[in-house]
Amino acid sequence: MTHDHAHGHAAPAESEPLDEPIKAVYKHLDCLLEGINGLKKVGIRDFTVLSPIPRHEIEQEIYQGEPSPVRWFTLLGGIFGATAIFSLASLTHANWPMIIPGGKPLVSIPPFLVVTFEGTILWGSLMTLVGLLLNCRLPAFDLPKAMHDPRFTNDSFGIVLERTSGHDEAEIKQILQHSGAIEVTGGDGNGGANHG
Amino acid sequence: MSSELSYSRVNRDVMRPLFDMGMHWYGLVGLVVLGLAWGGYCWGIQLVKGLGVAGYHPPVFWGVYITTFVFWIGIGHAGTLISAILFLTRSRWRTGIYRAAEAMTIFAVMTAALFPAIHVGRAWQAYWLFPYPNQRQLWQNFKSPLMWDVFAVSTYFTVSTVFFFIGLIPDIAAVRDTTKGITGKLYTAMALGWRGTDRQWRHYMAAYGFFAALATPLVLSVHSVVSWDFAMAVTPGWHSTLFPPYFVAGAIFSGCAMVITLMLPLAKAFKLEEYIHVWHFEHLAKLCLFTGGILTYAYGTEYFIAWYSDNPYEWDVFVDRVVGKYWWVFLTMVLCNCTIPLLWWFKKIRTSMMGLFVISIIINIGMWFERFNIIASSLAHSFDPGAWVYYTPTYIEWGIMIGSFAWFFLWFLLFVKIMPSVAIAEVKETLRPPLKHEEHAAK
Numbered sequence: 141m142t143h144d145h146a147h148g149h150a151a152p153a154e155s156e157p158l159d160e161p162i163k164a165v166y167k168h169l170d171c172l173l174e175g176i177n178g179l180k181k182v183g184i185r186d187f188t189v190l191s192p193i194p195r196h197e198i199e200q201e202i203y204q205g206e207p208s209p210v211r212w213f214t215l216l217g218g219i220f221g222a223t224a225i226f227s228l229a230s231l232t233h234a235n236w237p238m239i240i241p242g243g244k245p246l247v248s249i250p251p252f253l254v255v256t257f258e259g260t261i262l263w264g265s266l267m268t269l270v271g272l273l274l275n276c277r278l279p280a281f282d283l284p285k286a287m288h289d290p291r292f293t294n295d296s297f298g299i300v301l302e303r304t305s306g307h308d309e310a311e312i313k314q315i316l317q318h319s320g321a322i323e324v325t326g327g328d329g330n331g332g333a334n335h336g
Numbered sequence: 337m338s339s340e341l342s343y344s345r346v347n348r349d350v351m352r353p354l355f356d357m358g359m360h361w362y363g364l365v366g367l368v369v370l371g372l373a374w375g376g377y378c379w380g381i382q383l384v385k386g387l388g389v390a391g392y393h394p395p396v397f398w399g400v401y402i403t404t405f406v407f408w409i410g411i412g413h414a415g416t417l418i419s420a421i422l423f424l425t426r427s428r429w430r431t432g433i434y435r436a437a438e439a440m441t442i443f444a445v446m447t448a449a450l451f452p453a454i455h456v457g458r459a460w461q462a463y464w465l466f467p468y469p470n471q472r473q474l475w476q477n478f479k480s481p482l483m484w485d486v487f488a489v490s491t492y493f494t495v496s497t498v499f500f501f502i503g504l505i506p507d508i509a510a511v512r513d514t515t516k517g518i519t520g521k522l523y524t525a526m527a528l529g530w531r532g533t534d535r536q537w538r539h540y541m542a543a544y545g546f547f548a549a550l551a552t553p554l555v556l557s558v559h560s561v562v563s564w565d566f567a568m569a570v571t572p573g574w575h576s577t578l579f580p581p582y583f584v585a586g587a588i589f590s591g592c593a594m595v596i597t598l599m600l601p602l603a604k605a606f607k608l609e610e611y612i613h614v615w616h617f618e619h620l621a622k623l624c625l626f627t628g629g630i631l632t633y634a635y636g637t638e639y640f641i642a643w644y645s646d647n648p649y650e651w652d653v654f655v656d657r658v659v660g661k662y663w664w665v666f667l668t669m670v671l672c673n674c675t676i677p678l679l680w681w682f683k684k685i686r687t688s689m690m691g692l693f694v695i696s697i698i699i700n701i702g703m704w705f706e707r708f709n710i711i712a713s714s715l716a717h718s719f720d721p722g723a724w725v726y727y728t729p730t731y732i733e734w735g736i737m738i739g740s741f742a743w744f745f746l747w748f749l750l751f752v753k754i755m756p757s758v759a760i761a762e763v764k765e766t767l768r769p770p771l772k773h774e775e776h777a778a779k
Contacts, residue, residue, distance in 0.1 A: 168772040189534040192343060192510070193764045194541050202534050208542035214550070225487075228467070229478035251479040254561060257553075258487040265495045265550050272502065272543035273528075276536045280529030287531045290513035293506070295343035295770075320772055 155186065156304040159328050161286040162312055164299045164321035169195065171320030172297040176201045178315040184305040190287060190298035210271040217267020218260045225259025226252055286326055296322075341610065343764050347510055350758045353606040354511065355519070357753055360605070365749055368742040375739010378732045379454060387457035391730040395723050396715040400733035401455040403707040404740055407590070408448035409489065409562055410583075410703060413555055414591025415441025416496050419503070420551035423544075429619045431766050432611040435507075435759045436602060436752070437595045438500045443747040444594075445493045447740050454736060466490075481564040488561035495554055499547045505530050505540075506761040559587040566710065573653040573714035578637055585630035586703060589673070592620045592627070593699035598748065600693050602757060611758045614687050621686040624677060624699065632674040653717050661726045662713045669709050672702020 166172040172189070176198070179187055189198055230247040237246055272278070286300045299321075301312060309327045316324045382389050392399060415437040422430035453462035465486050467476050476483045509530040512523035530536060560580035567579035596617055603612040642654040657666045676698050685691035712727050751757070768774075 167770055168775070169769040170771045170773055190532050191534070191537065192506075192532055193761050193769075194537040195769065198534060199538055199541075203538060208539045210539050210542040210546065214546045232467075232476075232478060248479060251484075254484040254564075255478055255487045257557060258484075258491040261550050261554050261557075262491040262494060265498055265547060268543050268546045268550070269498050269502070272539055275539040278528045278530070278536070280531070280536075281524075283529060283531055283533070287533065292532050293510040293513045293530075294347050 155306050158302055158304060158309070158326070160326045161284050162301040162309070162316070162324065162326045163286040163289070164316035164319075165289070165291060165323040166297040166299075166320065167295070167322050168320060169197070169297060172299070173197055173201060175299050175316050175319035175321060178319050179299070179301075179312070182307060182311070182315065184301070184307060184312065186303050186305045187299055187301045188287065190289070190292040190300065192293055192295065192297075208275065210268060210275055213267045213271025213274075214264050217270075218264035220267070221259035221261070221263025222256050224263070226256040229255055341763075341767055343767070343770070346611075346760055346763050346767070347514075349608065349610065350507075350756045350760050350763070351511060351514060353608075354753060354756070361749065361753065365746065368745045368749065371738050371742025372746060375736050375742060378735030378739065382454070382457070382732055382736070383459060389730060389732045391728050391733060393725045393727055395718060396712060396725060396727040398455075398711050398715060399727055400708070400729045400737055401451050403704065403711050404737050405448050405451035405455065406562055406707045406711075407704045408444045408451070408740065408744070410559060410587035410590045410707075411594045411700075412441045412444035412448065412492070412496070412591065413559060413584070413587035414595050415439070415444075416492075416499070416551050416555045417588055417591065418595070419499065420548040421555065423548045424552060427619075428766060429616050431762050432608075432613075432758055433595060433599055433616050433620075434762075435503065435755075436599055436757045438496070438503065439751045439755070439757070440594060440598060440748065441496050441591075442493070442500055443744050443751070444591075445489065445496065446747065447744045449489065449493065450740065450743070481561070481568040484561045485565055488558045492554055492558045495547070495551055499551055502540075502544060502547060503759060503762075504755060506532060507756045507759060510760050511756060556584055559583040566714075571714050571718060572647075572649040573642075573657070573710065575650075576638065576641065578634060578641070582631070582634035582638075585627045585634065586673075586706060589624055589627035589631055590700055590703035592623045593696040593703075596620050596624075596692050596696035597700065600689060600696075602752060604689075606752070606757070608758060611763060614689075617689075617692050618683075618686055621680045621692060621695075624696075625680050628673060628677045628699075635670070635674065649719050653714055656717045657709060657713045660713070660717060662709065662716070665705050665709045665713065668705045669702050672698045673706060676702075 164175060166175065172191075176187075176189060179185075180201075189202065191198060229252045233246045284300065284302060287298075289296075289298065292298050299316060304312065313324050313327065390399065390401075415434075418430050418437045419434040419441075422434070452465055453459040456462055456465075465476075465482075467483070467486075478484075505527060508523055509527040509532070512520060512527045515523055560583065563579035563583035566574040567576055569575060599612055600617065603609050639654055642650045645651070656662075677695055679691065679695060680686040685695075716725050716727050718724075
């Protein structure tokens, strides 16, 4: 599945998948944060927040400052790049042992550091790209339709729940509406129609 | 940014110019296609007849092509400087201009990348420049600055391009959500399914920071490596440890000037003055004053060291640059890079659109001549007086140089019509987010 689990934790066993995800649309950032808090208070952590811009408040609410694992990709890429390019340069010169005037060593660190530096940056960047794509799960063409709302790339925020997390659908919708959502839609219909 | 801007207005304003190809746009494209055709024709002649059609005269075998190569690499510095270094230093004035500056960087490096192939003459063998396995199991010499340059330029191009496209993803998603049909499908594919979920933003922001951190030393290294193409040689006028900082300062100087040259008409034509305004240009002008100051100091230091070294060959080259055959090149360089930009010390001039535009063009003329001054005058006036010559570029070389400008502008003209030239998501980040309690208080 490519959908986002806001906290990375497994959902409760009684969590029911919804045929049609519940979607709340917000015009205000503070209302969105209230909605996220409301869901967290009743123990719901399996939801996705959508936003046209990155906001530290949202990330803090959901991930509590836990750093992204992308950094490991960058580090490993950099180490690989440095090792690979330094080895390429050294093995090339060792494989073709010309007599260098002035008695300079075949494997000379200062001139090889230039290409080693470039290799570090190149592979660090390429692996950061890989880390980004893998962690964001991009390409993500199969995200639920509820997230395909053009307002989320324009001027609105959103919360989408694909599972009930063991809670009553009506209760979830009520939390979202009370937090100030301008529109709450979706669900399997057992919680009543909820247009804000 | 104006306090009246809202998220939806940013989307509307930035996307308005997209796909709306008016007569002016077609006129400009027609002009650059003509330039490109002329450049292509000249290169075609060189490919058929060989490098003899260039004005090379032993011992001068580096001329307009290498000058223009260094010029374009230099132009390519401002984009990543603005997008990466100013991102890390949290400079708010980068937001409105960094997207177009980044695009400029990529197109400038794409233009520069043509020149090694043009310069070697047999362009079909240009792949020899790259390290590749061959029959003799021999790879290129990793102790050569030319080899370092291949690594530096290709790494710079790759990293800048990735950084540029990563920055574009959320904005392409915004364009996708307003387009339909085949265009919409193309943007859907390019947006990679971006929806702005919490997971996407979290990893995106982390990755963006790492890209900026990696690109920052890269900006400073690329022109240092380019400068070593010269400084590692024992040619008088080149063999100096001053070259890396001197070249980096010059590159940022010319790159920022080019950003002004490109963005002033862009902001005006696309009515983006609310996003790109005099505040941005003033900062760019100040950056030019700072780097121009370093450059002027470097010019002076070069002369001092040449004199102080008591090396007659070194000193002779520097004297020849002022009073010799290429005096006019030296004069153009000093006037355009050290003297005229000083007018920007006056606030009235650096905040006037005409003052900004004209001086930015003058700087770029000066920076082209600076590279010509370094390359041609040193080779034409080296150790042996018997080998002193006067290298004059031919119409083929000028034609290819003009073609390179056309190639660059063609890409830029295409870019402004198919991609948002202002970073939508980042501009929104600079605005106050919509808050209900503030709206209530206002009521």
